[in-house]
Amino acid sequence: MAKKKFKLSTSTAAIIAILVIVFIIFFSTSGQTAQFISAKGPSSQTLKPVSCVDTDNGKNVNVAGNCTDRTKTYSDSCAVKPEKSGVAEYFCNNNACTWEFIECTGGKTCQGGKCVLIIQPSNISP
Numbered sequence: 001m002a003k004k005k006f007k008l009s010t011s012t013a014a015i016i017a018i019l020v021i022v023f024i025i026f027f028s029t030s031g032q033t034a035q036f037i038s039a040k041g042p043s044s045q046t047l048k049p050v051s052c053v054d055t056d057n058g059k060n061v062n063v064a065g066n067c068t069d070r071t072k073t074y075s076d077s078c079a080v081k082p083e084k085s086g087v088a089e090y091f092c093n094n095n096a097c098t099w100e101f102i103e104c105t106g107g108k109t110c111q112g113g114k115c116v117l118i119i120q121p122s123n124i125s126p
Contacts, residue, residue, distance in 0.1 A: 052092035059102060061087045064113030067097035074099070078110035085109040 056065025056076070067074045067090035074097050079088040086103040087110050104115035 051095040061115045076113035
């Protein structure tokens with residue numbers, strides 16, 4: 001019995017090679033693994049996507065910041081409660097932006113989304 005030789009055309013072999021390369025690239029990068037070098041040697045850590053970022057690093061009324069989560073960006077802003085000046089301070093909580101009213105204290109008032117010290121002009125005449 002004669003054996004039949006299986007021949008691939010050049011274009012078929014090229015398509016198979018491209019599919020194998022795409023398959024390898026896709027599955028080798030899907031874990032988003034980063035390499036870190038430490039005193040103990042290289043190690044790997046899987047990176048999680050960031051879902052919330054606060055530019056003033058939390059509840060900081062002295063800096064006007066922005067909080068961005070998966071849906072929107074929120075900016076710290078001035079808020080007034082009866083006879084109280086303060087900041088509607090946005091911060092990350094459970095990977096989502098939330099806010100809290102924080103009163104400006106110590107002679108400060110809210111301007112531009114942060115607490116600032118108000119200096120009264122003196123009544124000294126020259």
